[in-house]
Amino acid sequence: MKLNLVMLAAMSAAGLVACGGDNGTVAPAIPEGTTVTLALLETTDIHANVMSYNYYSLAEDTSLGLERTSALVKAARAENPNNVLLDDGDTIQGTLLGDLQAVTKPIPCGETLAVHKVMNAMKFDGGGFGNHEFNYGLPYLSQITNTDFGIPGVSKPSGTCGAPAFPLVLTNVTGVASGKPIVQPYTLLPRTFSATQPDGNKLDVKINIGIMSFVPPQILEWDQKNLAGKVAVSGVQEAARQYVPELRGKGADLVVALSHGGLDPSTYSPKMENGSYHLTTTGIDALLIGHSHLIFPKGKETGAAALDPSFAAFPASAKIDAINGFVNGVPTVMAQSWGRRLGIIKLTLAYTGGKWVVQPARTTVESRGFKYTDGVTNIAADSSVAPLVANEHAATIAYAKQPLGVTTDFEMSSYFSLAGDVTAIQLVNQAQLAYVKNFIATSSDATLASYKSIPVISCSAPFKAGRNGPSDFTDVAPGASAAAPVGLQVRNPGDLYLYSNNNLQAVKIKGSDLKNWLEASARQFGQIDPAKTSEQDLVPSYGTIYNYDVFYAEDNALTYQIDVTRPAGSRIVNLTYKGKAVADGDDFIVATNDYRAGGGGAVPGIDGSKTIIKSPDANQTVVSNYLTAQGAATGKVTLAGNGSARSWSFVKVATAGPVILRSAPGHLALAKRNGITAVTAEGALDASGFAKYTIDLSK
Numbered sequence: 001m002k003l004n005l006v007m008l009a010a011m012s013a014a015g016l017v018a019c020g021g022d023n024g025t026v027a028p029a030i031p032e033g034t035t036v037t038l039a040l041l042e043t044t045d046i047h048a049n050v051m052s053y054n055y056y057s058l059a060e061d062t063s064l065g066l067e068r069t070s071a072l073v074k075a076a077r078a079e080n081p082n083n084v085l086l087d088d089g090d091t092i093q094g095t096l097l098g099d100l101q102a103v104t105k106p107i108p109c110g111e112t113l114a115v116h117k118v119m120n121a122m123k124f125d126g127g128g129f130g131n132h133e134f135n136y137g138l139p140y141l142s143q144i145t146n147t148d149f150g151i152p153g154v155s156k157p158s159g160t161c162g163a164p165a166f167p168l169v170l171t172n173v174t175g176v177a178s179g180k181p182i183v184q185p186y187t188l189l190p191r192t193f194s195a196t197q198p199d200g201n202k203l204d205v206k207i208n209i210g211i212m213s214f215v216p217p218q219i220l221e222w223d224q225k226n227l228a229g230k231v232a233v234s235g236v237q238e239a240a241r242q243y244v245p246e247l248r249g250k251g252a253d254l255v256v257a258l259s260h261g262g263l264d265p266s267t268y269s270p271k272m273e274n275g276s277y278h279l280t281t282t283g284i285d286a287l288l289i290g291h292s293h294l295i296f297p298k299g300k301e302t303g304a305a306a307l308d309p310s311f312a313a314f315p316a317s318a319k320i321d322a323i324n325g326f327v328n329g330v331p332t333v334m335a336q337s338w339g340r341r342l343g344i345i346k347l348t349l350a351y352t353g354g355k356w357v358v359q360p361a362r363t364t365v366e367s368r369g370f371k372y373t374d375g376v377t378n379i380a381a382d383s384s385v386a387p388l389v390a391n392e393h394a395a396t397i398a399y400a401k402q403p404l405g406v407t408t409d410f411e412m413s414s415y416f417s418l419a420g421d422v423t424a425i426q427l428v429n430q431a432q433l434a435y436v437k438n439f440i441a442t443s444s445d446a447t448l449a450s451y452k453s454i455p456v457i458s459c460s461a462p463f464k465a466g467r468n469g470p471s472d473f474t475d476v477a478p479g480a481s482a483a484a485p486v487g488l489q490v491r492n493p494g495d496l497y498l499y500s501n502n503n504l505q506a507v508k509i510k511g512s513d514l515k516n517w518l519e520a521s522a523r524q525f526g527q528i529d530p531a532k533t534s535e536q537d538l539v540p541s542y543g544t545i546y547n548y549d550v551f552y553a554e555d556n557a558l559t560y561q562i563d564v565t566r567p568a569g570s571r572i573v574n575l576t577y578k579g580k581a582v583a584d585g586d587d588f589i590v591a592t593n594d595y596r597a598g599g600g601g602a603v604p605g606i607d608g609s610k611t612i613i614k615s616p617d618a619n620q621t622v623v624s625n626y627l628t629a630q631g632a633a634t635g636k637v638t639l640a641g642n643g644s645a646r647s648w649s650f651v652k653v654a655t656a657g658p659v660i661l662r663s664a665p666g667h668l669a670l671a672k673r674n675g676i677t678a679v680t681a682e683g684a685l686d687a688s689g690f691a692k693y694t695i696d697l698s699k
Contacts, residue, residue, distance in 0.1 A: 033350060037348045046091045189209040236279055505596075537662070665682065665685060
């Protein structure tokens, strides 16, 4: 017996035996050089898009939806039997389905969210959080994840609530009172995978996959009303450096970061919104990212869209390979949004020196879209998904069709909002402006009362203007038409103002602040060279279109021009209010949302310190109530009164070559009807399905 123990110890030291099989038995030894290939599969920014359906237009949309992602997952699993499916957050909010289940008719504890039902059926292995998970408040989030956050005053219903059947992690958010993570900061996923020995024979091996999850620190600003005084958020690097060693110490063979943030290679700050780049220096093995709704790496399907300009513009020193999918040598993937892609990191690990080591040369990264098979046809939906959420889907459609009691005589759209069309923006601005003026006029607060003589203006962005593809545009049909025979419906305010979580706020600013704000908005445009003969894109990327604020004042009293031939930061000219040039010291009150008022979008000087009104009402509700009030007063809203006041225009310039604006195809006639004369022709489709419209900047 003594000799056997000595021999066993020697064999173990030489790596000839291994213990700790799943059933407590002695596992076979792993020969040096054994390899295992596994796939990390990622979804991100689902935003409650379960079905391939647009509730705002009441129409099928085969370019999105988890029911089609499920088909991608099944195909990827067939190709990669060793796999783990993970979600990177922003899962529960973003469609009328999400709003219905959270706000209009909140689901009880005993039920599971529609999106989680489907994810459970898809057998997700783990998930993280995004910033929009906090939009509906901590009590709701606690319930639908069946998690006690340990936060005083926040409790989920007693008993077991419907929730994801897979572990959720959140690494950089702690409770203020407890100082502890509100959700487990990481977890280990032990998996048994088939490996290949040096002699070619197969061997089952256990791989421990550690997962972590990070959200932007800005959640404290964006959801201040839900989070202030309750949670704290640390920087992604600080949190990772605290927990990566713990994961390794607990046996993690592979550490995967789920980071709900884009790639920003600028100098690190714990306050960075898109700090994912800096996670690659913390000892992780793979990086799954989101939040930006972009494709990383470049799609590999035939006819894939061009590399996003934000990636193409990175300096070589950043070490971001957006073609093959590596950041500082770490395999990295972003699967766009709305279920339109599946991230696939196919890793090969080699057993070397008693541990599993990633082989970068044998690792591939893909952000796979619906057209991956032939570059033309969207993959068919997984037929098993629709029956799981049939009741919720039908209830959402019924909810979307409820009438508001008001009609329109014009089409409110955002197809050409970057060329001057305000049909989908002016009414939002009017609603916000009216709300703030009334708030000040009826307030008993002495300070607010002293502001009654200060001009009130409003700003709003075209939130749905191509960020998520050519089907992602606001388009509210005229009331009492074939498309909307009963006039405007519940679904329409959500089309005009996408974010149901935004609350209306107002800031008091100076004329200099207004100028800086407008300059920040004008960053959306590319710099046009009038002498250039080749094609130039007026809007190179729709990635941050939600930051393109359009300003409005009653009677179109505020006007300004944008000179796109100038560099960003010096484009705003001829800024006037009531025909007089705006001076740096002039006072204005701006109606906006809590995201912008609190610093969202990095507008210089707009950081929460200038906020004078924090409304309890959501912007979307303000728009809905305004429409209802218009219906009660006049029965309709009109193009003349609510959709044709253009506060801004381009400085006229002739260009030697074509300037184009990408938008949804088939809407040239609409541009002409709305008087957008700069749009002169519709060209061919690009690889993403956008039409390339010619823009004549001399008109």
